[in-house]
Amino acid sequence: MREAFAWPVRVYYEDTDTGGVVFYANYLKFFERARTEWLRSGGINQSLLADTHDVMFVVMSTAVDYHAPAKLDNELKLTVVVERLGRASVEFQQQAWRVDTGSADAAHGAIPILLATGRIKVACVDRHNMRPRAMPAQVLAFIKGCI
C-alpha cells in the first residue's frame, strides 16, 4: 500500500473562531488545498484543465467527523487517499492531523493527533453545461497510479 499524499497547512487567525479553535467549515478548505496539490504533484493544473479540456471538478458531497480541535499556529498535515474511482467521479478519504512542534501546546510532544476525517466525492463536469464528463486520460492515469 502506498503512503498517503500529505500537504502541510498552518493555522492562522483567519482560520479560527471565537471558540478558540479552527472553525469546522474550514477543514473543507484544507482538504481541498491538499487535493489540489496532490493533483499538481501529478502535473495536473485545474485552470489549465478547464482551458484545454473544458472540464472542471465539482464537489458532490462532503462528510466530516471532527475528533479534536486545532488552534492558532498549529501545524497540520492533510492527507489524500483515493477510495473509489469512476470514469467521471472520485471519492476521497482525507484526514487532518496536528503535527506541530513549536506551538504553545507542544508539550503534548511530537505525536500526531487526528483532528478530522473527511469523505469527499468529486465529479468531473463539462464547465459549460455542468454535465458529467469522463476525466481526461492524463488525470485518470495519474489517479490510477495513486491507488
Added chain:
Amino acid sequence: MREAFAWPVRVYYEDTDTGGVVFYANYLKFFERARTEWLRSGGINQSLLADTHDVMFVVMSTAVDYHAPAKLDNELKLTVVVERLGRASVEFQQQAWRVDTGSADAAHGAIPILLATGRIKVACVDRHNMRPRAMPAQVLAFIKGCI
C-alpha cells in the same frame, strides 16, 4: 408535523467562487446561521448561554449532499429540522433552497429548488474543559417543543 424553521440568506460575492457558484463549504456557514436564528427564535442566545451556563455547542460531524448550485444575488431559504435529540447532543437535518424571484435566473419561476441537504451533529460541552454537558433545561425544553 410542524413546519421546518426557515431562515433567508442572500448570496453575495463573498460566498461565491471562480466556478460562478456558491463555494460548497459556505453551505456549512448558511446552515449554522439558520440553527443560530432558530435558537434565537426560542429566546436562546449562545453568547449568554456561555456566560450564564458555561456551555457551548460544538459541531461533531457534518454531511452535505450538493444537488444544484446557487449564484450571486440568489435568495436562499435555509431550513432546520431536529432529527434526534440527546441530553448533550442534537442532530439536525437542514436544507438549502433557492427561492429567488429577482435574479437573472428568475425565468425559472418561483418554484423553489433544493440546492443542498445537510446532516449536522452538534454537542453541548463545558466551555472550559470541552467535555460533554447536559444542555440547560431552557434549551432542552425549546428543542423538545420543536420536534
Added chain:
Amino acid sequence: MREAFAWPVRVYYEDTDTGGVVFYANYLKFFERARTEWLRSGGINQSLLADTHDVMFVVMSTAVDYHAPAKLDNELKLTVVVERLGRASVEFQQQAWRVDTGSADAAHGAIPILLATGRIKVACVDRHNMRPRAMPAQVLAFIKGCI
C-alpha cells in the same frame, strides 16, 4: 442631508476569530453586503447588470479604521454614504455600528458604538476586458438621487 442607507448584519461564529472578536477582514464583507443592498433598494441587481449591460463593479481600494471590536451575536448596522461620484467610479464612506440590545454585552445599553469606518472605491468595468466603462444610466440616476 439625507440619512445614510443602513443594513443590519448579525455576527455569527463564521465571522469571529480566536481573539474573541470579528476578524477585521470581514468588515469588508459587511461593507459590501450593505452596498449591494443599497443598490438593490434602487432596483439594481448586479447579476442582471452583468447580463444586460456587460458591466461589473470592481473594488479599486479599501481603507478601514478599526475603533472597537464586535463579538458573537452582536447586531451591527452598516451604513453607506456616497462621497464622490464619477462616470465610471464611486467612492463610499461606510461605517459599522454595534446596535445590539440582546447580547451578553447589552448592559452597555442601546447607545450605538462605532466599530469601524471604511472608505471604499469601486469602479465600473466591462466584464470581458475589465476596462473602465461609464455606469449605465439607471445606476447613475439612482446614485445621484442618493447624494
Added chain:
Amino acid sequence: MREAFAWPVRVYYEDTDTGGVVFYANYLKFFERARTEWLRSGGINQSLLADTHDVMFVVMSTAVDYHAPAKLDNELKLTVVVERLGRASVEFQQQAWRVDTGSADAAHGAIPILLATGRIKVACVDRHNMRPRAMPAQVLAFIKGCI
C-alpha cells in the same frame, strides 16, 4: 537596504469569487499570513507570546490598493516591510505579487506583476483589557533588526 521578507501563497478555489479573481478582502488574509511567518522567522510565535507575555497584536487600520487581479492556481509572493515602529505599534507596507510560472496565464512570462499594495497598522495590546502595551523586548529587537 534589506530585502523585503517574502512569503509564497497559492490561490485556491476558496480564495476566488464569481468575478473569476481573488476576492479583494482575501488580500488582508494573505498579508497577515506573511506578517505571521515573518515574525516566526524571528522565532516569535503569537500563541506563545499570548501565553507568556499576555499580549496580542490587533489590527488598527488597513489600506489596500488593488492594481491587477489574481486567478485560480496563481502563485503569489507576499512581502513585508516595516515602515514605522513605535513602542506598542508597527506600521507595515506589504505587497502582493504574482510570480507564477505554471498557470494558464503563464504565457505572460516570469515577470512578477504587482497585484496589491497594503498599509497595515498593528498594535500590541494586553490580551485581557485590550489596552496598548509595549511590545516584549524580544519582539522589538527582532523588528529593529529588520529595519
